[in-house]
Amino acid sequence: MRLTVTSWNINSVRLRIDLVLRVLAEQRPDVLCLQETKCPDDAFPLKALRGSGYEHVVYAGQKGYNGVAILSRFPLHTRDVMGFCERQDARHISAVLGPEAGGAAGIVLHDFYVPAGGDVPDRGLNLKFAHKLDFLQELRAWGGRRVSGPAILVGDLNVAPLEHDVWSHKQLLDVVSHTPVETEALETLRGEAGWIDAARHLTPEPEKIYTWWSYRSPDWSAADKGRRLDHAWVSPDLAGTVRKVEVLRDARGWERPSDHAPVTLTLEL
């Protein structure tokens, strides 16, 4: 069977619920993982989703910031939320696909929103950068030496790890999201746990891949100063099932868009 999982930093699920419904209707992924929902749990727009065909929803939100959610065509089991850095930030949620998912049953889905890290890439001068590095360190400790069983990890990891994951490697070496301390941390923790970077598995460097374009660029598409901040990783036993990773760049050009484009992973199980 074919399984599709889309990851999208939506930057307010309430403001952009119509864009969520558009992606669900037009792309029809089996699972949609959202980040930056910016929505307390008691305000999650469940009613608007009713009738969309995605009746299985888990979410972990907070007022104003952060927030993650998983919407699924298939039943989800064992919603779990991990805390990092001794905060109650809503930056992770996971669930397991139920038996109704057929060949995909039992796959664990992890949805992450890694801290952006502020502007100054110095942990002594910038507490937000220190938080980001600490978060990555805890992610490394959580992954341990090897991820076991079929699992998918998606999300806005706020790091563009490779040279061709940014529009200019040289110009971004001291820009938060592409500094060596961040890119090495992310690649180290991914490698130690055995996760496969699905996009680069299929499309190695030097081809450019971007998933985010700043709001501050008036002509984002022509300038095309993008970064690959959004990722889809699979566990080793799913490596052979990866068929496609697609960035829906068009969505960045929709009216009142998120600054992130949806990224869709396709597996053949």
Place this chain on the structure above:
DNA sequence: ATGGTAGCAGGGCTA
């Protein structure tokens, strides 16, 4: 350690 835009909340923080 420029400023540029956006969301939430209704000021200033976060991205």
